[in-house]
Amino acid sequence: MKTGRFRTSLAGGAAAATAVTLGATLLSAAPANAAAPARVATAPQTASIANAAYAARVSKARKARQKKRAAYAVKYAYKQIGDRYRYGGTGPSSWDCSGLAGGSWRKAGVKLPRTTQQIYRKVKYKVSWKGAVKGDLLFFYSGKSHMGIYVGHGYMIHAPSSGKRVKKIKLNRYYKRNFSGAVRPGY
Template sequence: MVTSAATIGASLLVAGPVQAAAAPQQAATVSALTSVSKARAAKQKSRANYAVRYAYKQIGDPYRYGGTGPGSWDCSGLAGGSWRKAGVKLPRTTQQIYRAVKFKVSWKGAVAGDLLFFYGGKSHMGIYVGNGYMIHAPGSGRRVKKVKLNSYYKRNFSGAVRPGY
């Protein structure tokens, strides 16, 4: 009986320090994941800023159905071209882009670089540039422009995504 008690006691002594040592390792893992997340978020934000700057340079270019630039654009071509210049490849059409980008955002949660989608079939999109504005290629006979996101756009909003993660 003394032998079994000694064995049990010994195993408890061994188990104690191992569990105590595991706690700092878990904290280090959580800290490492947080720093990776922060680095990833910083890289995404840098790419988003680049995409927005590129979109600004396209203001005044003509709309062309199927246009992927440079020189003329449709709405998804402009978004895809801007993000491509920032190092992120997106699919071709509005619906494909919305499905492919997994990071979804709300109307109120949008930040510069996010892609905003409109109408039930997500048939139109623009690049949010901050302060309640977006840049988009509005349609035939028109030119790429920056517009205020007024109540019309809010009523027709159908989703948003954040590329680059």
Template sequence: MLSATAALGASLLAAGPVHAATAPQAAAAPQQATLVSAKAKVTSAQKSKQKKRAAKAVSYAYKQIGDPYRYGGTGPGSWDCSGLAGGAWRKAGVKLPRTTTQIYKKLKKHRVSWKGAVKGDLLFFYSGKSHMGIYVGNGYMIHAPSSGKKVKKIKLTKYYKRNFSGAVRPGY
């Protein structure tokens, strides 16, 4: 009886790993398909919708110029850098995460280059992407700089280009 049990156990052990090895392979295929579809090209209708949303976000950001910076500020009335971006895009119908790193991570499939930035894109600076602004075109961005300062539109100088760490395009 013991040898029959041992034989049965050995056959189950042999069958177990074969069955287990088959299951993850089957599960891997749908994940690959998801990744491929997540990187699919954006349609012209999606681009048009994104452009309209970006225009609303930029318009809202302009209206916040002069508001004070407040750490953790999500408006209205006072902002930090990610709060301003989130508030502007929320006004355009797009919900963004709260912090700079969360925003960049969520939108990483919609990355853009420094030269490829268009109105409404979110520009990130410094290692760790600890600061951000909303690109408004013609080499300018609106941002909430730091404590004691106010939301303002600034020229993207060489300083910002040196400290640039990425950009994303919300609104899809």
């Protein structure tokens, strides 16, 4: 293993920079009297701060309109219980998970993109597991490959998979363990 050479530059009596040369790699260090970097907010903190700022700007009338739309989307989703699952299905008699969510919110006057990942990216208002309310869209698995519509009291309506039908289910530990995010459309 090769040892490096140390070089020190002096500017006005203070060390300006120290460089360590190890083979072909050149590492630079900040001056000794440099200020410590400011604390940077982590992603969850940033998301909650952004949601709080967004919620503060949303008027009471707009919040009421969103709540009304959410109730209509949930009501529409309830009417689809028993319909067949079909990959790529967007209704009216067969659905996949994102097609059901998009169709329900479309009937409530809110247009959403087609796929689960696109919906999650497009809807700016993110929600926690505990913060979910009627009409929120819950996403599951690492790639957000499945979703359902939260209907309150620990239940969601979703189009599960091939050979099954749209149904209302209890959100148990399995779903909590595989939860990967939630959004609130309609703002």
